[in-house]
Amino acid sequence: MLNSFPLVRLLLPFVIGIVVAIYLPSNAIYPFYAFTFLFILTIISLLIKNYNLKYVFGILVHINLLLAGYSLTSFKAENKIVTNNNSNDNQFIIAEISEPIVVKEKSIKAILTIKGIKSKQNWLKSEGRAIIYLQKDSLSIQLKANDIIAFEPMLKDVPPPQNPNEFDFRNYLAYHLIYQQAYLKTSNWTILKKATNLSIFAWASETRKNLINKLENLGIKDDRLHVASALILGYKDDIDAQLKNAYSSAGAMHVLAVSGLHVGIIFLIFNQLLLFLHKIKYGKYIQGVLLILILWIYALLTGLSPSVMRAATMFSFIVGAKMTNRNSNFFNTLAASALTLLLFNPLLIMEVGFQLSYLAVIGIVVIQPLIYNLYYTKWWLLDKIWELTAVSIAAQIATFPLGLYYFHQFPNYFLLSNLIVIPLAIGILYLGLLVLALSPFPVIASFLAKVLDYVILFLNKIVVYIDELPYSLSQNIKFTLLDNYLIYITIILVILLINLRKYIYFSTA
Template identity: 45%
Template sequence: MSLQEDFHQIPIVRLITPFIIGIIFQIQFSLNLQYCFYIITSLFLLYLVLIKIKKLNSNYKTRWILGIVISLILFFAGIEIVILQNNKFLTSKKDDKGLVIATITKQPVEKLKSIKLIVEVNSIKKENRWINTNGQAIVYIQKDSLSKKINIGNQLMFNSILSTIKNPGNPNEFDYSKYMAFHLISRQAYIQSNNWEILSKNEGSAIFLYAANLRKYLLSIYSQNNIKDKNFAVLSALTLGYKDKLDEQTKRAYSSSGAMHILAVSGLHVGIIYVILNYLLSFLNKKSILILLKFFLIIIFLWCYAFLTGLSPSVMRSSLMFSFVAIGRAIKRNTNIYNTIAASAFLLLIFNPFYIYDVGFQLSYLAVTGIVFFYQRIYSVFEFKNFFVDKIWSLTSVSIAAQLSTFPIAIFYFHKFPNYFLLTNIIVIPFATVLIYLAILLFIFSFFNPIALIIAKILSTSVKWLNSAVSFIESLPYSTTKNIYFDNYQVIIIYLIIILVSLFFIFHKAKYLKLALSSVIIFLIINIYQSYNLNKQTKFIVYNIKNVSAYNFIKGKKNIFFTDIDESNYGNDFKYQVENNWLKLGLKNEFVASINNSNNNLLKNNNEYFNSSFFFIKKNFINFTGKRFLILNQNIYKSPKIKKRIYLDYLILSNNVNFSIYDIITQFDVKQIIIDSSNSKWEKNTWTKDCNLYNINCHSVADLGAYQVDM
């Protein structure tokens, strides 16, 4: 069978492609298409006219015209879906201050000093009148005994500033504002303990409320049966999709070992539930009407589980797919699995088009597609008669299939690769299966305490063994390859290589191998070109990190970083903001210099000089590749007797230094003033205003994002 014939058997895949392109197009370019609906309607009417033309419809050579019209309809439908979804955002782009009424839509999360809430904003009081609105926001309430009692479905009234979520603007930093926007959240607020009250309870969707309360009850069964701490956190995530108790150490261990996927409720979990339900309801296999009832009940229970676990993209994908399988079996029709995958994606993207940029959505669909496409081909390479060896090889084949389809995008997002993923999956997948069965038994026998305690003990011990196995794999030498960077083009080329090599092995045509080798050459050329540019780079960056001074001097692969963060908090406070940028720029070994704000030397650990062929420093003066810098973080440079102004390319104002713009221009001839993020809002605003008054180039990183210049 040819590739074209195969493609004709998956019509839903062909239909979803222009739809996805339309979604991505609108998200990237945000076109203001007010008449998109009328374009879709016109194209649909044109399609109805064209299908009435028999010559056009019956002639194979002209049928492509209908295909183009359908593709355009779906392309503009993708655009329209994004436009409609954007209308759910809070419409005002300015911060709103005053009274707000909002309903809690997700289970509150207890943080160190606050309670984190996801709320649907119902109305805002402006100019003494209530204005109905929509859109979601993140709200942090100061933690106390009352705020701990807040629950999903509570409607709150609070007095606070509902501010727009802003991105710090640091180069290549994770874009938090975009991430929240894709989750339909555009605002945030912090509420003091005395500035809120509960207006009512049990507001919002009854189904979501019931599911959240049921999950809370099931979690309490774990706690009541002495499943605690790390065991509770892992078991809650694995069985019920509750990840709030997972600490960073546990996440890192599961991620580095390649076991993170079992903590995200997905196809493995839903598949186990499907098998259990199919077995328990097998007594209904007697009559056609009872078979229909059986699969109807299976679908209902699958979606109950999906609601129970929080309706993540992965669990919705799995539930939809198994629902389609159940429908196919109920009506005794075998459906093409690729059509099933595409149909589930289609429905989810109609529900929320921003899922297309959700990492979980991408990994979930790539993994299941890879397993369907590669598994049988890999599994058939070897044949084992021993039952257990065969099962191990089957798990290995699944792991390789999933990894082949997900590793490029996983490296793109997480910049690392778990080298022992095969060993990990052989261990954790059987463990996860057993844990799900045991958890179901615990829920069933929770009313009978003696049996429940025995099951809970076995369950807790099993989770402990799982955690130990994962930690052991993480601790092995070379368990993870880190600091790998792929850009968009490299990811696309790698997927192209995988597809072309696969087509070569399936159809045994040399053209696919030639194209694959050409793609490899292009990939290598891109790498060489990037490496050449990185070796030539010269950059200066002032990062936007709240209440922190952070400056980066980069020459080729040499990386000098100044900060006033205490060394004990080095990793926690700013690596998140700068590490991804260093990775993209090929900077693996940074020299970190601690800024001193207490005397007239900029550096704590270098009393007089730190210099090289391109970098020279004395006190607070820096010469970097011929450019002159001064970091003003003390008042030591005020001098009424100065005769000649000192020329500076860049002057950085830091640490709320008591230096006016007038003082600066009387002593320095400055090309560019930069106000770093360690300064107070009042100082920043004063300096910015005066710079505008004296017509001086000024950049406040707190307002405008990081300052970056190529030299």
Template identity: 40%
Template structure:
């Protein structure tokens, strides 16, 4: 097995590096990159012509790889140019916008997405193309294609105030959404847009199938799971059910992914065997299977994992039609390049990262685990294969899961062994229900069967949830730690093919570098540190000294602490419930924290230091920014880090 046999796998790293370059502040402009790419390809063609005539010794591959780097950067700059938003809407008096989705129920309102078409600025209507995330309270609801007149301007989505807090603004920006607005009932439906039948066909079809599933499945909780499992609509999931599936380690079955596409693929391919079609008919049928897979991918919203799986199964099917078996590594890399070309920001989506890591783990690690034991009985062999797949996928994905979610499901293996086979059966009933549920009596029977199967699945997930020690939480790993884990797994995967001596030295070098990095990080930790977090109306103070954390909370509730404070506490391995920081209240209303060496005025949001601190940082645009050191600090709008 040679690396040169996987061309797309060789191209992918250069495109990824190019994407990171294009995302950086020092990236060349779109026109400069386009010109550079044109010159590189021209140079490549000239070199190739000379090579054919035997007049050149220059390696053409160098030009090709540089061109791939430029191509990756060009993708990002082109995407940024397309998503540049018009800030004039912030100065508008009114705007006209088209509804693009069906309403999503929220606790006190309905959420929807508007595509703005025109804005009124200084009594002049101007064309505009921006998206606004809205919340309204009209019980009649909105439908795709309606045109609204809104007589007030939206607001820009603010950046997070606290360190490592989820960046909702960045999350929406990557979807092209830069504004939000609470409308209540202050809008007017003025028209229905004259769109073609196909403009909102899939949106309407997804909505109609969802409503049909709700009507055919008698149990409400089962209907919620059916919407998530079959259509990827997880927003209506009950928190208790969500927690049960998370602790069972099977939350991935509720996010429409490659697993679901694989089940649908298997369902239609298994039909082919008993029919024993001739070659020509088999090819037509396989084209029909590809069409069904992509229809399902579009129907469920084209999530990264679904697109990856649909692309892979399509290529595998084309290979079957040509009686060839393409390399799984080439297929994986090609599907990734295709997705990055369409949207370079997809590499930042957790679903994209977890999906590819899981498949890589199954392809590289699962055979090694499978060979550890060769069961003699069919049932044991099936259980062992499912076990090896689950363990391989978990080994490769757990560093990333901990990095993002800080949780590890202890009983993931039990959950996968019991729930995954049941999910396969549920899909075999659910897909026919989606296609044939409109038929009287048949839809009711399929809905009842599906409801009972999902009830059983929920019961198993809940039974696993109540087992003590179901999850390890508040776990943390840094980027270097992830690289160490993946490096060791690669060494294990290559152990039988490479030089064991070289691999051992590489492994020891990785561990030595990581230990040195950890030692350096520990030396850099300050002995005394104060973090000031911002809530909606108040502040929370964490004071750390010699590894102990003390906290003072002015009024942040549990939800705010979980969302705004906990990410930084977990990252820095601070206590979840710190010791109270004792303050003495002065006659002026100020609070004197004698042990910490500062005084705080909660009314005017001012902080005085008994002795000037060494460094002061403010949290801005996702990083700590150094400020001028002074004896007094106003803490009314940002998070601050003070080192003593």
């Protein structure tokens, strides 16, 4: 069956190598030597034109991919922890702010890349990443990506979760190669150098901030502005904790994260807008290149979350296939996007967002048709409602085991909320993009912004209402990794049963 999906066959051993490296780590150099040796053997077997060696070649390719995944992950995940020496009062750590800061109520959160440790006597080069919380003041709020700061060596290991069913934030940070954190008062740090060259990430952050200011200047305020910023531009740091919990309890948290839905809408809009290019010579290629650029600029503006990168990569491959007049198989396209992202950062495989994003899209493609075909109606509106219901159920089936494992809770009214929230979210995205596009024309933009403001207000009220319904959220569900695997095995066996009609799968399930 996998013969029809060659890229899926290549992805599987690579992913296995990554997972083995994470759970059974070793010195990266030894698997790299093994990979190099076997790679040479693979090339030799390819050059020897012997039909009997084709199976040997296939086995070598798969082992190479497994070792490549292992080696790449081992090199990437080397544990780099800064050593503090608090006995030396003259010592301080020099670091660069690697991402745009996050402004919180009483502090400023910043991700740092450590450059070294400086003392009066010498300079010690050091590597690693850390997360710091700075006392909120007029200086810390002005920090930007690529600024260089110096601070007292007060880093401490990130603590483990305090409760059994609590999300493991330490584990989450570890997969981002962050193992230490610190809280710094104003007197504990100083800025050494302001960023002179605006990096592409800093540019994206500034552009997003300017777009949010445009929405605010057009009259969208408070919670409506924060939801609009999250839904349209992927900036959700300002959303009130209580409102965020309401979205989570209602099963609508996914609309606050820019995802494949948003990227798909951007693709559809600009694909239509650029159709006129087909009338000129090489217009198809110009359209394709422009589409890919637009998709990745939007992905960059919205923060390059795993779901956005997955969607942007997938659509890039689809556009590339159209440009070269090739048919793109969904599973090959999905595998190609995953392989591309994991080559850049193999630790993405452990990101909750990465896992949920791929499982959701697989669930929608594989499970949704099975559910949708259970009921037929000739009424257009009823059919669309049922289609959306089938999508929600399919995505939930594909992702709920993982959600239970990581968060130990389940939104009981997810169907009700998604039937209302998803159409509203799509409308808000279209309307928000239109408001930003027409912002140079204040009269029209202000009118549309008022409509947008009312729609978001209605969305928030609906979400809060669903959250306040009795038994809206089941919490503290004990769900282990073994439970997770068993549920997914059962889901796969049931899908095989339905598709292949072989009842041996039912008895196994």
